[in-house]
Amino acid sequence: MTDKAIAILQTHKLLASCEAALAERFTVHKLHEAADRAAFIAEHAPSIRAIAGGAVSAELIGQLPALEIIANFGVGYDSIDTNAARAANVRVTNTPNVLNDAVAELTIGLMIALARRIPQADQFVRQGKWPAGNMGLFSELTGKTVGILGLGRIGKEIASRAQAMKMRVVYYGRKRQPSEPHVFYDSLVDMARDSDWLVIIAPGGQGTERIVSREVLEALGPQGHLVNVARGTLVDEPAMLELLQSGGLGGAALDVFENEPSMPEGFFALDNVVLSPHMGSATTQTRNAMGALVVANLDAHFAGEPLISAVV
Numbered sequence: 610m611t612d613k614a615i616a617i618l619q620t621h622k623l624l625a626s627c628e629a630a631l632a633e634r635f636t637v638h639k640l641h642e643a644a645d646r647a648a649f650i651a652e653h654a655p656s657i658r659a660i661a662g663g664a665v666s667a668e669l670i671g672q673l674p675a676l677e678i679i680a681n682f683g684v685g686y687d688s689i690d691t692n693a694a695r696a697a698n699v700r701v702t703n704t705p706n707v708l709n710d711a712v713a714e715l716t717i718g719l720m721i722a723l724a725r726r727i728p729q730a731d732q733f734v735r736q737g738k739w740p741a742g743n744m745g746l747f748s749e750l751t752g753k754t755v756g757i758l759g760l761g762r763i764g765k766e767i768a769s770r771a772q773a774m775k776m777r778v779v780y781y782g783r784k785r786q787p788s789e790p791h792v793f794y795d796s797l798v799d800m801a802r803d804s805d806w807l808v809i810i811a812p813g814g815q816g817t818e819r820i821v822s823r824e825v826l827e828a829l830g831p832q833g834h835l836v837n838v839a840r841g842t843l844v845d846e847p848a849m850l851e852l853l854q855s856g857g858l859g860g861a862a863l864d865v866f867e868n869e870p871s872m873p874e875g876f877f878a879l880d881n882v883v884l885s886p887h888m889g890s891a892t893t894q895t896r897n898a899m900g901a902l903v904v905a906n907l908d909a910h911f912a913g914e915p916l917i918s919a920v921v
Contacts, residue, residue, distance in 0.1 A: 620662035627900025667693035701921035707898035713766035719862035756804035759811030813840030
């Protein structure tokens, strides 16, 4: 579908393939490139029928009287005020499924990297320390129990890969999923206490803010390892850092942080952490597919067809 009469607002930089497809189909106004955001919105607001991207507040929705749809780039849509969108009769879509494999792969990669201290081993060799002796002995995933917080689409992909690593899988969520063979916990503290690894892959937002509390972290304990590939807001970050420093928590592999890209510098000195710059879906293959789904949802909407991945 191509209709240059349709104006859309792009809220942040998108993948080049996605931006090219949007520009081919619609008239695109790039908010993130505007020198004066308020003036830019005032100029274009009456014509904007769609938003491509995230970071959409209730205020922005209220400034766009002709807005019909927000096509989010990403599976998580906590940066969009969905209540305001619903109240304004604005549809919201996301990009699920196409990033499941990429995020699951990185999760297992982070787990192996932490268990075997792969980043530290690389530096050990590069710094010329090997001739003086070996690094030492660490741990492995085989035979360990991994508790998954959020057994959704990505959580299930992580679970299958963890089983391939000969791990036992248990999970915590809002309700038991009868078709899943894994043991269900209705207490996150209990699951953490019984697990060697805790993997966080639940949605962000007010309902899950700091769900991984100090109590949960202490239950995971000195031999336990935490992996967060969801949102930094799900963890009590100050408590996690304190426990990592004191030995109250065995280790952490983190792809997300509470106020990223800023983060407490205390993490940098720790040998029991692996840090990653929010790159769970950051492969060319996956990001191209995410961009294509953003465009496909917009195409479907303006063609009067059912949305492919609606959340509102």
